[in-house]
Amino acid sequence: MDNSYSVKLKHIALCANRSVNCLDAGPLNLVAFGCSNSVALYKPIHWDSKKLCSIQSFNGHKKKVLCVKWMKEFFDTELPCKSNVLFSGSADNTLRCWIFKDNQVAPILEKEFSFLGHKDSITSIDAISTYDVHCQNKELYLVATSGADSSLRLWEAYDSLSQLECVQTMDFKHGFVLNVAFHLLPNCKVPILACACDDFKIRIYVIDTGTEKQTAHFHNVLILPGHEDWVRNVDFITLHTGEIYMATCSQDSFIRLWKIWLVNNKATEDKVQERYELKLRKQLFTINVNNTSFTFAASLDAVLIGHENWVYSVQWQLTGKSTIGVNLLSASIDKTVVIWEYDDAAGIWVDKVRVGEVGGNTLGFYGAQFSEDGKHIIAQSFSGALHGWDRRCDDQWEPAVMVSGHSSVVNDIDWEPKQGRYLLTTSEDQTTRLVAEWKEDKSWHEIARPQIHGYDMQCLSMIHSTKFISGADEKVLRVFDASSNFISNLRSLTEHDLVEMSSQAPEGATVPALGLSNKAVFSSEEKTPLSDRKEQYIENLFVPVKLIQPPPETYLLQNTLWPESRKLYGHVYEIFCLSCNHEATLVASAAKSSQAKHAGIIIWEVDTWKQVTTLSGHTLTVTQMEFSPNDNYLVTVSRDRTWNLYRITKLEGVYNVEHLAHSEKKTCHSRIIWSCSWSHDNTYFATASRDKKIMIWKVTPNEEQVVKRAIVGDCGEPVTAIAFASHKLSTYLLAIGCESGSIKLSSFTENHILVDMIHFDSQIAHCLAVKRLKWKPGVSRNDSMTLASCSQDHQVKFFEVTWESKPIEK
DSSP: OOOSEEEEEEEEEOOOOSOTTOEEEOGGGOEEEEETTEEEEEEOGGGOTTOOOEEEEEEOOSSOEEEEEEEEEOSSSSSOEEEEEEEEEETTSEEEEEEEEOOSSSOEEEEEEEEEOOSSOEEEEEEEEEEOSSOTTSEEEEEEEEETTSEEEEEEEESOGGGOEEEEEEEOTTOOEEEEEEEEOTTTOOEEEEEEETTSOEEEEEEOOSSOOSSOOEEEEEEEOOOSSOEEEEEEEEOTTSOEEEEEEETTSEEEEEEEEEEOSHHHHHHHHTTOSSOOOOOEEEEEETTEEEEEEEEEEEEEEOOSSOEEEEEEEEOSSSSSOEEEEEEETTSEEEEEEEETTTTEEEEEEEEEOOSSSOOOEEEEEEOTTSSEEEEEETTSOEEEEEEOTTSOEEEOOOOOOOSSOEEEEEEOTTTOOOEEEEETTSEEEEEEEOTTTSOEEEEEEEEEOSSOEEEEEEEETTEEEEEESSSEEEEEEOOHHHHHHHHHHHOOOOOOOOTTSOSEEEOOTTOOSOEEEOHHHHTSOGGGOOOSOGGGSOOOOOOSSOOOHHHHHHHOOOOEEEEEEOOSSOEEEEEEOTTSSEEEEEEOOSSGGGOOEEEEETTTTEEEEEEOOOSSOEEEEEEOTTSSEEEEEETTSOEEEEEEEEETTEEEEEEEEEOOTTTSOSSOEEEEEEOTTSSEEEEEETTSEEEEEEEOTTSSSSEEEEEEEEOSSOEEEEEEOSSOSSSEEEEEEETTSOEEEEEEOTTOOOEEEEEOOTTTSOSSOEEEEEEOSSOOTTSEEEEEEEETTSOEEEEEEEESSOOOOO
16 A cells, blocks of 8 residues: 555535434534535534634445434533534444544544444434443433434443443334433432423423332333424423423424422422413422432423424533523524523513524425534524624624535536536535535635525536536536626635636526526626616525635525526436536536437537537446546446546537547446546546446557557455546546445556555545535645545535645656
């Protein structure tokens, strides 16, 4: 193994899974969330006093991560603190435990364990560590999980989490436990468990303390009715008075606050009940701890009305602004996140702060979390996007910069062709996004969303710095031009100056109601008062803004679209792949096909957008195409297990494309060919296939055999993406992506011996099939190159590849 190459993960563009319990803020300003099959740890830049931003993903689950939870520690105080232990549950039915150790820049994974017990997906988790009730010197770990198998499972371990085992299973028949939460009862420090259920009730369980047992056992002590729909979330907090507040939220749009307190005698109990005008049914339970009896009472304290739709999450936060000393954060599908505060003067809870989404085709929030110090909020929207707000000195909340990414499979990526000043990505979440490096912190951020479509996106290709073409699950190709507002904002955020736009260029774009095309908006229109605009939905209109930092999600949704300048018709079935030549004069497009007559490749001339010709040669869907760096050749690969090579010439302004070579069955791949790539000097092209092989082909146009197979490399697993480095170093360098998500760098010289240079660590590679690999054009000053990758795991990753030797000039 050659150690001259090293790889560093620079950035991940990603978002949270569309699952209710999939976001949790933890210690050291770390936010955990599930992204596809991975668990992501994110430290927002504004949350850290040293302005250190980090984003990592950890692979282990085999299916989608549905819930995450940091373990809470109850030891010297009844107020919990979150530990460096994270639990995650997945659709693969497994519970995973991740133990991290602190690092100034980013946490380091120290240990991980996996536990199997559920028969279906795990949808909710909570975990605590505390002292055993019977032995205060013995540390006890308790974990509760609920799942789609209608069961609640209690897990227990002493001293070491590696010994965690399921000690109790509760069967809810045909019902579901939607959320679980642990806490400790005051005075006796006995663990209590609350379950939010789909029968509109909250069930309270207490650990059995009557006799000392080898394993913990919980029994039901209370059932609290009141909600009128599924109860979605529950959270506890202990007040300075020793009472416990429990908040529950439901699909009935209400939040209920419950109080649990210690009752010493009958007189105290009657006195407490007199505080309430409405006499509620008495809810008492008694436990015995070490021959001492404790009686607790529970009752409804308040009903918070303010949301207009399902409320998905609640979270308590300590504060010193009222006699109660706590605030409550709630998130709802009605597009709002609310901070509730107790008003001492009025004696009621009021919605003190209300933030959320405005406009766009969105469906509200799945959850929200305070940071540890209560100065920041992070929320997860229905689409998976992360929203953030920071509290200013004047107690006003303003939108914050957050990591963003696709919420579904990312099918294609492409760099800005001249200098790689930004990367375009497109996905089955029906969006095309633009990611660039922010000059302030030298990290990558989404700064525009040029296309928000109504069909799943399949492919794109940059034509030049301000124009791209994309294809979706439709028969139409769409061409987009950059808006003048984007050009000015790119200059402001990155100091990259693309082109000077004419005064006639559109300022931005908007999508009409029920439309799919981005309609250009000109500066004269945008100065018209909103009340005079003809469009039906005012909240979706384009409003130009001069950015000084990467935009928040609400701005990306409606103010960063690029105007659509052209539609191209010609294919019979849905578009599957695209490629533009380096001179930005020709575009090749291909569609899905099951017959040879529909597998044709259409060549378009960019200046006129007229069809130059339709290329035949394949019998099934063409999976990828690429023009050679000198634009003299086009190579195509297909599901029919073949490749075709075409020669392109231009005479007196007229293009001519001729078929030059075709693969032979006995020397080519035996399965689908997924990817192809050209070397920087036009001498070689590579193909990658499901048959676990890559093949390097040498082009010799002056010989009788135009293409010769030079190398066959066995990768041990299906290969889904391949890319030649844009420069030759001491060897030809190849990036290879596989179906498992692994990535490696291989190289060869003129002696045609393929050598594996470096395998990317499994925790920085992808966890599902790599869809595309793209090297950033050019070489940086530090003898390094940037490699971008996209995958079925919804993530786009940026890697910095460095080497010791100097690059050889072109």
